[in-house]
Amino acid sequence: MQISMEYRGVAKISGPLIFVEGISNVGYDELVEIKSEDGVVRKGRVLEINRGVAAVEVFEGTSGLSTTKTSVKFLGKPLTIAVSTEMLGRIFNGIGEPMDGGPPPFTEDYRDVNGLPMNPYSRDYPTQFIQTGVSAIDGMDTLVRGQKLPLFSGSGLPHNLIATQIARQATIVGEETGFAVIFVAMGIKHDEASFFKRSFEESGALKNSAIFLNLADDPPVERLVTPRSALTLAEYLAFEQDLHVLVILTDMTNYAEALREISAAREEVPSRKGYPGYLYSDFASIYERAGRIKGRKGSITQMPVLTMPNDDITHPIPDLTGYITEGQIVIDRDLHRRGIYPPINILPSLSRLMKDGIGKGKTREDHAPVASQLYSAYARAQDLRSLSTIIGEEGLTDKDRDYLRFGEDFEKRFLSQRFDENRSLDTTLGLAWKELSLLQESELTRIADKFIKMYYQHP
Amino acid sequence: MSIISGKIIKISGPVVQAEGVSGLKMHELTMVGDMELIGEVVRIEGDIATVQVYEDTGGLKPGEKVTGSGLPLAVELGPGLLEGIFDGIQRPLNVIKEMTGDFIPRGVKANSLNREKKWHFVPTKARGEMVTGGEILGTVKETPLIEHRILVPPNVSGVLDYIIKEGDYTIEEIVAKVTKDGTTKDLKMYHRWPVREPRPYLERLEPYEPLITGQRIIDMFFPVAKGGAIAIPGGFGTGKTITSHQLAAWSDSEIIVYIGCGERGNEMTEVLLTFPEWRDPKSGRPLMERTVLIANTSNMPVSAREASVYTGITIAEYFRDMGYNVALMADSTSRWAEALREISGRLEEMPAEEGYPSYLSSRLGEFYERAGRAKTLNGKYGSATIIGAVSPPGGDFSEPVTVHTKRFVRGFWALDSNLASMRHYPAINWLTSYSDYVDYVEKWWNSHTEGKWKEMRIRALDILKKEDELKEIIRLIGPEALPEPEKLIMEVARLLREGFLQQNAYDPIDTYSSPEKQFKLLTAMLTFYDEASKAVSKGITASKIAALPSVADMAKLRMSIENEKVAEIDIFLNKVLDEIHKLEAS
C-alpha cells in the first residue's frame, strides 16, 4: 500500500477542473479527495498529468473552492465502489454511497468503476427471448437476454412509461426467477425519479432493484461516473452471483452533455456539435458492458434511454448510440399525438439479435417471416398514406387501398395496448396474422406457403 | 544495440511523453511504465518522444520508465495464424483468456503464434540452392483446407546451406540457413514484418477475375474484382457488418482476414460461433479453417484500434505472397479514422475537417493501395481484396471519411437507411452504388453466362431506373393514371427488387446464390418481362398479369430453389409463360 500525498492550494480552477502543481508520484486516472475551507470533502479523478501539473475533475463540482484554501489528497488508487448482493433494494448516489438513509450495505468486494474490457473470445452469444409483453417489441424487434437495446425518444414522450412497463413485465417464458433491475438515473428531474421509485414500489420490484441517482441538480461530473458505478455492480451480480440483470440507463443525453461540458473545460478540439471526438469510445465503454460470458450463468441486458434533441435521429447522441447498441426502439411524436400507446415507430426500430432469439423452439417458426412481412407492408402503407394525401384515395388501386386499411388497423390493434397490458407472444402473433389477412394472399411474398396455409384468415 | 530508456513527463489518455530518450526511432516499439505497457513512438522532438500506448494508461506515473526495443511494431507471420483471434497488435485473445480470465487486464504478454505446437514441415528446396526473398522453402498443412507456404523473409537471400528434413517442428526451430557474403541467417517457420510497411512483390497486375460473393446485387450489378478495393458506407443498422460477414463466409477467396475495428464484441462472437459450423461451399470444410480474426472491439484501447487495420493488411499480404487470393474486411474503417483523430487531438495537432488530422486522406490512400493483384516474389499470382465498411455520422456521405475513401476505392456499395427500414436487405441502393470493376470482370462473367451478363445487367438496371422516374410521376398523378406498359414496368421492377435484389442472409437457401442461379433467376425475370410486354401490347392489363398465381411465386424462387437445382427455374419460367399465353388466348 502506498502513502497518499496531500497538497495545499491549487494553481487554477476552471469549470469542473482544478490544476494542482508540483505533484510527484501521482498516477493517471487515480482517485483524489479535495477538502475545501469548510472541511467538506469532495471526490475527483486525475484527467491528465503534464510536467508536474495534474488536472483533476471534481465529481461534485468546484463551486465554493478557492485556490489558496483547498487541500488535495491523491489516494494512489482508481475510483472503486463497494459491491454486494445486499445493494438490491437500496438507493445510491452516482458513486455508490447510500442515499436512502440506511446504513452502508455489507461489502463483498471493491471494484474499479471503469471495469476491464470483456475478452471477445469469452463472450457468449445472446439467444434467449425476453418476453416484454409489448407487441411492438416482442413481435417486431425482439429483445434477448444480454442485449443492449436503447429507447430513442424525445422530450415529452412516454419513454419512462414504456421503460417501466418493460422492467415490470420482462420475463423469460418458463423461468421462475426474474430480472434484478439496476436503474440508473442521470440528470433526470426529481419528479421523473419519483415516478420510477413509485412504480418500482407499487410493482414490488424495488426489493430486487438497485437505484443509482444523479439528478438534474446534481453535479455533472458525478454523472460521468454514475453509469460506471452501476455497471460495476451489474457485472458483479451477473458474473459472480449468477443473476440476470436488466440495467436501465436514463437519460444518456444528459450524460453526453456532461461529457461535453468537461471536454470544453479541458479546451479539447470538438468534433460534431461540440461533442468530443471520443464520444463514440466513451459510449462504447458503457454499452459494451452488456452481454453474457461463456460458462457463467448470469447476464447483463441494457436498456439505455435517450432523448433525441429536436427529435433528430442523426444527432450525435442517438447516432453514435445506434452505432454501438444492438438495435434501437424509436418512439415517435406523431404516433403519440394521435393517441397511440406505446408510440413505437417500427420502421426505424431494429433488434439485431432478434434473429437468434426467435423461431422454432424459441418463439414460433413463422415469427421471422411474419415480422418481415409486417415491416414491408407497413412501409408500403406509410408511403401510400402520404401519396393519398396528395392525389386522394380515388387515385389509388384496390390493392393500395388494402394497404391503407392495413396501416390504420395495424396501429390501432397491433401497436396499441394498455400500459398494464401484458401480451403473450401467441396473442401478439395472432394479432399480426389478423392484420396480414387484410391483404391479399399473393401480397405475402416473404412468407412461405405452409405458414400462409396455417395462419392466413380468408375473409 | 543499446537500449534507450527515459522517464515519463506527461500522460494524457493513450498518449504519453517521455524525456531523455534521444535516439529512439519513429514507430519504434517501446515498453511504457512499471507495468511495461506496449507503445509505439509517434513523434520525436529533441530528447522528448511521444508514445501512443496500446493499453489503458490508468495508474501510470510521471517518472516511470519508457524503454525502447530497437524494433518497429511488427507482426509474426507463420503457421498458427489461421483459426486465430488476435487483438489490434496481434495478441492472441484465446491465449489471453486462458492466462487472465474473461476480462483483459493490462500488461499481458503473450506470443502471437503458438511456440509449442508442432507443424509437419515438408521442404520444397534443397541444400545448395540459391534462394531469394519471398521464395517458398517448404509447406505446412496448417488446416485441412489451407497449405501454409513457408516463405523466405522478403529481405533475405543467398545460398541455402541447410534445410531441415521433413518432420514435425515448432516454429522456433531453425529450418534453414541462408548464407550471403559470408554471413549466415537462421530461418524459422515464421518471420516478423513491420505492419506499417507494405510487403514487396514483383509486379502489380490488373484485376480481371470477379470475387464471387454469392450475393446477387453485388455479383450481377456491382461486382468487385479479386485484388480490388471497395467501400460499404452506411448509417447504423443498414447492413455493413452482415454484408461483410456474408462476404467472409461465401466469397470465393482462399483466405479471409476479418478485422473487427472498434465495433461490437458480440459480432466477433457470432463469427467465432458460426464459422466453425458453416461450410465452405467448394470444399465442404468449416469456414474457420481459412479465416484469421482481428478483434479490437470498441471498448478495447483506442490506439490498438488504430494499429489493427495495419496488422490485418500485413497478414493479408503475407498470404497473398504465398499465392493465395485473400479478402480482407475492415469493419469499420471509420472507427480507425476516429482513433487517428483521437490520438491526433492528444498530440495537439492542427485539425483539418471535423477534427480529423490533415493526413487522414493519405493514410486512407496508403491503406487501400495495399489491395491488389500481384505477381509475388516467388512467381505465383496472388491478390488481396479490401472491403472497407464506412460508418458516416448521421448517414451523411459528405463527411470526410466517406469522401476521402471514395478517392481510393473503385467500388461503392451505398447502403440506404430507407431500404433498411423497409427490411429490404441487403440495403444496397442500386441507383447510387457503382463499381468500376464491371469492365474488368465482364469477360469472365460473359463466358459464364452465354455472353449475356453485361447486357442483362444493363437491362435490369434500366428497369429499376425507370421505376424510380415513374415513382415521381405517380406522386403527381397517382398509379391508376399510368399507361399499361408503364404499369408493367412497375410490376417487373417490384419483382426484381423482391425476387432478385433482396437476399436474406438468414435464409439457408437464399444466403448464397451460385453464379448460375443468379443468371437463371435474372434471365427468368427478364424473359417474363418480354413476354408480358407482348401480352400488354395485345390489350391485357398489367394488373391481370401481376395477379397470375405463379408471378407471386416467382419472387420466392430465391428462397425455394437450391443452388443444385437451378434447372427448376427454367421449368418454372415455362409455367409462367404458359399462364401468360393462356391469358392472351382467353
Ligand SMILES: Nc1ncnc2c1ncn2[C@@H]1O[C@H](COP(=O)(O)OP(=O)(O)OP(=O)(O)O)[C@@H](O)[C@H]1O
Ligand atoms: N442481407 C441481410 N439479410 C437479412 N438481414 C439483414 C441483412 N443485412 C442486414 N440485415 C439486418 O440488418 C441488421 C443490421 O445490420 P448490420 O449489423 O450489418 O448493420 P451495420 O451497418 O453494420 O450497423 P452498425 O454501423 O451499427 O454496425 C442486422 O442485424 C439484420 O437484422
Ligand SMILES: [Mg+2]
Ligand atoms: Mg456493423
